[in-house]
Amino acid sequence: MSTSTTAPGGTAAPGQTRDGDGLGEPLDLRRSHSRGFGLGFVVKLILMALINAFGLYGILAAWAAGSWGILAFLVLALVVADLVYFLPTRRLLPAKYLFPGLIFLLVFQIFVVIYTAATAFTNYGDGHNASKDAAITQLTTTYEQRIEGTDAYPVTVLEGEDGLALATVRDGQVLVGTADQPLTPLDGATAADGRIAEAPGYEVLDYGGVVAVAGELSDLRVPVGEQEAEGVLRTDDGRTAYAYEPTLVHDEAADAMVADDGTVYANNGEGAFVGPDGEALRPGWRVFVGLDNFGAIFDPEVLGGPFVAVTLWTFAFAILSVALTFFLGLLLAILFNDEKLRFRNLYRAIIFLPYAFPGFLSILIWAGLLNTDFGFVNEILLGGTAVPWLDNAWMAKLSVVLVNLWLGFPYMFLVTTGALQAIPGELYESAEMDGAGPVRQFRAITLPMLLVAVGPMLIASFAMNFNNFNVIYLLTGGGPQDLESTTGVGGTDILISFVYKIAFAGGNNDYGLASALSILIFIMVAVISALTFRRSKALEEIS
Structure with a gap:
């Protein structure tokens, strides 16, 4: 049975429900429902749609980058925001004002302090600013030399579903290769004046397109053939490539970098490969160093x-x-x-x-x-x-x-x-x-x-x-x-x-x-x- 207060004449007192209505909601809230979608609701809907769109973009970007902590935070923040601003209850009214400030506090204050504190226990800095795999890749590509006696390869830069590729013409055939696939003939490809005109499954990049992917192109290495001794193609301008061979390779079993002269650079456990004479290869990688930074202070x-x-x-x-x-x-x-x-x-x-x-x-x-x-x-x-x-x-x-x-x-x-x-x-x-x-x-x-x-x-x-x-x-x-x-x-x-x-x-x-x-x-x-x-x-x- 309802225990709401009624005013004289059988009507409910302001802010109360009428006896027997069975709804259990304040009258002012029900009146707002009866008015339908007002201007304020439409504005709120548009703003929340934009927030959810940007949040979804951030979630997808975090998923692609493997940033699981950021992904979890964005998912939780979006769910809470939608609940706070769309649930029809007056109990969440204070949260509508506190939630934005809380998010900014978490992002610009608490996260910054936590991230700074976490960085304080690492060797993060010049020469130690990436993961170990990235450091090995960088060392391998840095310590390269052009294979003596090899010719230049006129190349065209292509872009496919798997990323960039290089195409060249050899003996009248169009050869296409990617970072994971050596140069192989491509059916249906055509060339004119030594340059690729059409390559099925790929987009032929013009000069502007090459400039736009210059950073990615500088890291591209395309195997010339199935044998490692044939080297890899590398281009700086997107028009001419040369065959290079690494002078430093990673020995996974020994967890060391081995030079072509036999010098072994072992993992010193502090984010670097170090040779017998104490020379450390750069770059290294980020590792946990405990209280070393505080001890140095x-x-x-x-x-x-x-x-x-x-x-x-x-x-x-x-x-x-x-x-x-x-x-x-x-x-x-x-x-x-x-x-x-x-x-x-x-x-x-x-x-x-x-x-x-x-x-x-x-x-x-x-x-x-x-x-x-x-x-x-x-x-x-x-x-x-x-x-x-x-x-x-x-x-x-x-x-x-x-x-x-x-x-x-x-x-x-x-x-x-x-x-x-x-x-x-x-x-x-x-x-x-x-x-x-x-x-x-x-x-x-x-x-x-x-x-x-x-x-x-x-x-x-x-x-x-x-x-x-x-x-x-x-x-x-x-x-x-x-x-x-x-x-x-x-x-x-x-x-x-x-x-x-x-x-x-x-x-x-x-x-x-x-x-x-x-x-x-x-x-x-x-x-x-x-x-x-x-x-x-x-x-x-x-x-």
């Missing part, structure tokens, strides 16, 4: 010394940046918070200008102003002196802090101005009656109340400056470089710019080591933020 013989120095400077830079910008912004906010000051809105607008100007342009301008030989500061303001603002390690550190102060104090000024105006004036009146002076009022009222309001913002500012790559890279490039260091570290490098140099700017780009450093940065910022948030909770008792 703390090893004094590898990164230990530079890592400690860079870490100390990173903390100093982040703390100084937050403290100086906050107190300068607060000082100016207090000065211009006086209602008796004329034109204070104009002054506030002028102070805010550096923040309104694009930051990266400001940094580049400051780099020019501080140039030792031609900068405006040395040439004009200091009368032609040669102060090494960016060429001396300590002067460069000072310059970075000052430029970051210029970029950051307007924001702090804006935030603290709003926080100051929110402090009740009665507190200051009571303090004056108790005999407290301006300094005492600042210490007992202004600063504690401000920290309650802007504490989370200061934590975020610290995290941002801890990873403030832009100001370091654009102003000093991390320099001046320490010429005695083999890591390329400079006097103003912070951890994030140090990671960049290891990953992208070094002679041997080591993504595994850079990922390990990134994980350490993440842990440092997370721990400091957690401790600071606990402290900010204690400050909330003041309010």
Whole structure:
């Protein structure tokens, strides 16, 4: 029996069902059903159709690439999305708003952290960026030499169901071969002037088609005959091919690469084939290395010394940046918070200008102003002196802090101005009656109340400056470089710019080591933020 509430006259109360209707649905939901397919439903249907189409494309691409983790995630995400947005129940209403944000969180935050953490335990980097099978294939094709005494083969590039093929004319016959099939006669094929005009089952590629598949064509190797000694055809321009023979082959039984002179390059278990003299063949492949990358970070013989120095400077830079910008912004906010000051809105607008100007342009301008030989500061303001603002390690550190102060104090000024105006004036009146002076009022009222309001913002500012790559890279490039260091570290490098140099700017780009450093940065910022948030909770008792 229904227990719904009825209004006078036998009608159901708003939002309730009528007695005996047997449907169990709120009236507003049933009314929406009775209206049929409205404009909102049509828009939702179109959007979900597009999402499902892109999702299906991603699923097929992941299936083809063998990325089973991505495939499973896409299938689950699409199923949940369809259920959330099409099931006619009000219980899923919050999920309609939370689901997009959750997906973006998983893709752009959690997945990135997990992938970085996984990479930190591998040797991923230049020379170790593929699978073992790909490395063997690359080594085999790289160490090739043209078979001496063989003629050139005029070829035509074909494309069939199984991929690219090469065709040539020999003794009046059209021969076609693929990566898996040696050159064999093709029935029905025709040629004109030594070039293939028609090949049944294949498409004859013109110049534009050859250019479009140039990458795939450079990897194509077509056996000349059934015997390995006959070599393989290889072409660089899609018009002329030559017979090559490998000088390095893989011995599966011994898991080694064997050169034509008998030299054996054995698998060293660390993602490379190494010869008797210690020479490692490149490329290698990605393998799990455990804690080796983290050990290298703390090893004094590898990164230990530079890592400690860079870490100390990173903390100093982040703390100084937050403290100086906050107190300068607060000082100016207090000065211009006086209602008796004329034109204070104009002054506030002028102070805010550096923040309104694009930051990266400001940094580049400051780099020019501080140039030792031609900068405006040395040439004009200091009368032609040669102060090494960016060429001396300590002067460069000072310059970075000052430029970051210029970029950051307007924001702090804006935030603290709003926080100051929110402090009740009665507190200051009571303090004056108790005999407290301006300094005492600042210490007992202004600063504690401000920290309650802007504490989370200061934590975020610290995290941002801890990873403030832009100001370091654009102003000093991390320099001046320490010429005695083999890591390329400079006097103003912070951890994030140090990671960049290891990953992208070094002679041997080591993504595994850079990922390990990134994980350490993440842990440092997370721990400091957690401790600071606990402290900010204690400050909330003041309010």
